[in-house]
Amino acid sequence: MKKNFLEKFMEIIFFISASASIISVVLICVFMFAGGIPAIKEIGLFDFLLGKKWSPSNVPPSFGILPMILGSIYVTFGAILIGLPIGVLTAVFLSKFCPRKIYRYLKPAVNLMAGIPSIVYGFFGMVVLVPFISNVFGGNGNSILTASILLGIMILPTIIGLSESAIRSVPKSYYEGAIALGASHETAVMFAVLPAAKSGIFASIVLGIGRAIGETMAVVMVAGNQARMPNGILRGIRTLTANIVMEMGYAADLHREALIATGMILFIFILFINGVFSILKRRMN
Amino acid sequence: MNKYTKIIKGFVLLSAILTFSVLFLLIGYILVKGIPHIDPSLFALEYNTENLSLFPAIITTLMMTFLALIISCPIGVFTGFYLVEYAKTGNKFVEIIRLTTETLSGIPSIVYGLFGLLFFVTALGWSFSLMAGAFTLSIMILPLIIRATEEALIAVPNTLREASFGLGAGKLRTIFRIVLPSAIPGILAGIILSIGRIVGETAALIYTAGSVPKIPENLFSSGRTLAIHMYVLSSEGLFTDKAYATAVILLVVVIGINALSSYMAKRFTKENVNG
Numbered sequence: 304m305k306k307n308f309l310e311k312f313m314e315i316i317f318f319i320s321a322s323a324s325i326i327s328v329v330l331i332c333v334f335m336f337a338g339g340i341p342a343i344k345e346i347g348l349f350d351f352l353l354g355k356k357w358s359p360s361n362v363p364p365s366f367g368i369l370p371m372i373l374g375s376i377y378v379t380f381g382a383i384l385i386g387l388p389i390g391v392l393t394a395v396f397l398s399k400f401c402p403r404k405i406y407r408y409l410k411p412a413v414n415l416m417a418g419i420p421s422i423v424y425g426f427f428g429m430v431v432l433v434p435f436i437s438n439v440f441g442g443n444g445n446s447i448l449t450a451s452i453l454l455g456i457m458i459l460p461t462i463i464g465l466s467e468s469a470i471r472s473v474p475k476s477y478y479e480g481a482i483a484l485g486a487s488h489e490t491a492v493m494f495a496v497l498p499a500a501k502s503g504i505f506a507s508i509v510l511g512i513g514r515a516i517g518e519t520m521a522v523v524m525v526a527g528n529q530a531r532m533p534n535g536i537l538r539g540i541r542t543l544t545a546n547i548v549m550e551m552g553y554a555a556d557l558h559r560e561a562l563i564a565t566g567m568i569l570f571i572f573i574l575f576i577n578g579v580f581s582i583l584k585r586r587m588n
Numbered sequence: 589m590n591k592y593t594k595i596i597k598g599f600v601l602l603s604a605i606l607t608f609s610v611l612f613l614l615i616g617y618i619l620v621k622g623i624p625h626i627d628p629s630l631f632a633l634e635y636n637t638e639n640l641s642l643f644p645a646i647i648t649t650l651m652m653t654f655l656a657l658i659i660s661c662p663i664g665v666f667t668g669f670y671l672v673e674y675a676k677t678g679n680k681f682v683e684i685i686r687l688t689t690e691t692l693s694g695i696p697s698i699v700y701g702l703f704g705l706l707f708f709v710t711a712l713g714w715s716f717s718l719m720a721g722a723f724t725l726s727i728m729i730l731p732l733i734i735r736a737t738e739e740a741l742i743a744v745p746n747t748l749r750e751a752s753f754g755l756g757a758g759k760l761r762t763i764f765r766i767v768l769p770s771a772i773p774g775i776l777a778g779i780i781l782s783i784g785r786i787v788g789e790t791a792a793l794i795y796t797a798g799s800v801p802k803i804p805e806n807l808f809s810s811g812r813t814l815a816i817h818m819y820v821l822s823s824e825g826l827f828t829d830k831a832y833a834t835a836v837i838l839l840v841v842v843i844g845i846n847a848l849s850s851y852m853a854k855r856f857t858k859e860n861v862n863g
Contacts, residue, residue, distance in 0.1 A: 317670040325685060327727045331700075389607060396603065401604075409604075416607075418846045419842055421788070423839060426818065490592055492596075513694050513696075519790075520819060552795070566698070573695060
C-alpha cells in the first residue's frame with residue numbers, strides 16, 4: 304500500500320516537472336506580449352514598425368524601429384552569406400574527406416566553437432576584426448560588414464553540425480551509383496550526395512538565421528549601434544537586440560515599454576523561425 | 589571532369605582550413621595577449637577601481653551556476669523520466685512538451701533577459717538579484733538537460749528494465765536503481781554543457797542579476813558573473829588589459845568544460861566515436 308502510494312506520488316512529481324517547460328513558454332509569451340502591446344497601442348503599429356526615426360529623448364519622442372529591423376535583417380543576411388558556404392563545405396570535408404584520425408580532433412573543435420561565449424567572440428571582434436576592417440576598407444570599422452563576418456563565424460558550428468548529420472544520413476547508394484557511373488569521389492559527393500541532403504542543409508540555414516538574429520553581445524561590440532537607417536555596409540548599424548541592451552538600463556515609461564515591444568517583435572521573428580525549423584525537421588524524419 | 593574534381597577539392601579544403609584557423613586564431617590571440625595580464629592583484633579579495641579584481645565575479649559565477657543547476661537539474665531529469673519511462677507513444681501531452689522544449693532552445697538570451705526582468709525582477713519583486721538571474725538561466729538551460737536525459741535514457745537497453753521488473757522491482761526502483769546509474773554519464777555530459785552556457789551568459793543576466801562587483805551577501809542581492817564583468821570592462825574601453833585577462837579565464841573554463849563533457853559522452857558511447 305505504502306509502496307504504491309510512493310509510485311503514484313513520484314509519477315505525479317515527474318508529470319509536474321514535465322509541465323515546467325510548457326509553463327515557462329506560456330509565461331514568456333504572456334509577459335512579452337503583455338509588456339509590449341501597450342506601447343505599440345500608444346505609438347501606433349504603423350509608426351512603430353515603419354517609423355524611420357528612433358529618438359526617445361526628443362520632444363516629442365519618436366519610436367520607429369524600422370532602422371533596427373533592417374539592421375537585424377542586414378547583418379543576418381550577411382552572416383548567412385559568409386557562414387553558409389564555408390559551413391556547408393566544412394561539413395562536406397568532415398563527413399566525406401576527413402581521415403578518421405584528424406576527425407577525432409576536429410569534431411570536438413566544432414563543439415568548442417559552439418561553446419565559446421558570445422562575449423568572447425564580441426571581444427575578439429572588437430580587438431581584431433574592427434581594426435582589420437578599418438585598415439582595409441577605411442571607416443572606423445564598426446560596420447554591417449564587421450558584424451556580418453563575426454556572426455558568420457558564430458553560426459558556423461550550427462551550420463556545420465546540422466549539415467554534417469544531414470550529409471551522413473544520405474543513403475550510401477547515391478554515392479555508389481554516382482561512382483558506378485564514372486564520377487570521381489569529389490563530383491559524386493558534390494552532385495549526388497549533397498543535393499540529397501538539401502532539406503537538412505536548409506534546416507541549418509533556418510537555425511543559423513535564428514542564432515544570428517538573436518545574437519546580442521557580440522553584435523553590440525562591433526556594429527557601431529547608431530539608430531539610423533542603414534546606408535552602406537561600411538557604416539554602423541543597430542540591431543533589435545542591441546537596441547534593448549543599450550537602452551534598457553536607463554529607460555523609463557513609454558521608452559521602456561517601447562524597448563519591451565522591440566523585444567516582442569524580436570520574439571515574434573524567433574517564433575516564426577522556430578516554427579519553420581520544426582516543420583522542416585519533421586519533414587526530414 | 590578532372591577540372592571539377594580539383595576545384596571542388598580545393599574549395600572544400602579551403603573552407604575547412606578557414607573554419608579551424610579562425611578558431612585557432614581566436615584562442616591563440618586571446619591566450620597570447622591575455623596571459624601576460626594575469627597577475628595576483630586580479631584575484632584580490634575585494635574589488636576596487638584600482639585592482640578591478642575578478643575574485644568577486646568568480647565567486648558570483650560559482651554561486652549562479654550552483655543555483656541555476658539546483659533548480660534546473662531535477663526538473664530537467666524528471667521531465668526526461670516522464671518522457672521516456674512513463675509517457676505512452678503518441679501522447680498529445682508529450683508532443684506539446686517536445687514543441688515547447690524546442691521553442692525554449694530557440695529563444696535568444698536577450699529575450700530571456702527581458703522576460704526575467706519583467707517577471708522575476710519586476711512582477712515578483714525580486715529586484716536585481718542572484719535568484720532572478722538563476723531562475724532566468726534555469727529556464728534557459730532546461731531544454732539542454734531534458735534532451736541529454738532523454739537521449740541517455742533511451743540508450744539504456746530495455747533488457748535491463750525487463751530483468752529488473754522480472755525480479756519483482758517496481759517502476760520507481762527500476763528507474764532509480766537500474767536505469768539512472770547507466771544513464772548518468774550521458775546526463776552529466778548535458779549538465780556540464782549547460783554549465784558552459786551559464787558561465788558564458790551575458791545578455792540574460794545584465795538586467796536580471798545586475799552588475800554589482802561585490803560578492804553577493806544573500807540570494808536576493810545583485811552580483812556580476814565573469815562574463816558580465818568582461819562586458820562592463822570592455823564596454824568602458826579603459827581596461828582592455830583586464831578584459832583580456834578575463835577572456836583568458838573564461839576561455840580556459842569553457843575549453844575545460846567542453847573537454848570534460850566530450851569525455852563523459854565518449855565514456856557513455858564507448859564503441860562509436862564517429863557517430
